[in-house]
Amino acid sequence: MDISEVARCTGVPASTLRYYEEKGLIRSVGRQGLRRVFDSGVLERLALIALGRTAGLSLDEIAGMFAQDGKPAIDRQLLANKADELDRTIRKLSTMRDGLRHAATCSAPSHMECPKFRRLMGFAALSVSNEKRKTAASGGKAKGDTRKQRRR
């Protein structure tokens, strides 16, 4: 398969495929002249990448899951953690969905005035605000006065 065929099959633009290759998320099996040649395994891989992106994983995290260089145990722990994280996200999303669904059919003039909406949302809202942001979970540097609420 050449790059345009992969693009056609997956809907992923050729520029993105080149970018993914550069980042090490996919590999071409070789070249025909200048042109990349892919085997069909790349389709599966791309589907998995798309899935990971939907789940909010960064390209680097996804690349990390593909890498199986020697340390399967660590890898597995990481996978389990990711699954737990996903589970929490799913619960929040479900709450959000229910809230939206209700708000869409609710007769209150403004959603914030509907007690049911407020109750639905308020519940989830608490769990969100008590928690570090998802990006914060994967390491960050602390500095500056705008940083969380770290008083020096």
Place this chain on the structure above:
Amino acid sequence: MDISEVARCTGVPASTLRYYEEKGLIRSVGRQGLRRVFDSGVLERLALIALGRTAGLSLDEIAGMFAQDGKPAIDRQLLANKADELDRTIRKLSTMRDGLRHAATCSAPSHMECPKFRRLMGFAALSVSNEKRKTAASGGKAKGDTRKQRRR
């Protein structure tokens, strides 16, 4: 409440609060000298913003949900659409979570070699690749050869 108290309560940095105000997502009730004064309603609002962000909504989309300027019908339709979109996302995430969970305990040397993993993922993967990206859903301009696979 002054800005640092809001920051402390919510974990949202002051710089972000100013940024959100500038974007119209939150409002301060006034000033004391130069300093913004917030009422406690902002906490609820911020929690909702955090929830929306978790759900993958952009700040502009979130702002749109808060805006209730005259057109509740359109707003409600949009809400329902968002809820449906969320529902699809939730299903994908659930699949992903199950796949990860399985991969974490699976004995196959590499996840891609485990038939169960491949089946779990392959299923969801298909549904992902047949679909427009979530950002594509909220409008984009078509141009260039890298564009989707829109056959003219």
Place this chain on the structure above:
DNA sequence: GTACAACTTCAAGTCAACTTGAGGTCAAGG
């Protein structure tokens, strides 16, 4: 009544994930 930490504005910087553009290569059809 003054020192200073905490606020302010505004412009510019950062980061991830791509996209776009300029300029180049190559196989195939006319």
Place this chain on the structure above:
DNA sequence: CCTTGACCTCAAGTTGACTTGAAGTTGTAC
């Protein structure tokens, strides 16, 4: 032979969501 179009590389640009820095102002504690 020569044009065409799909591919190539590499650098630079874009977008969204913030963060950082410089320079100025002010409420509060001493």
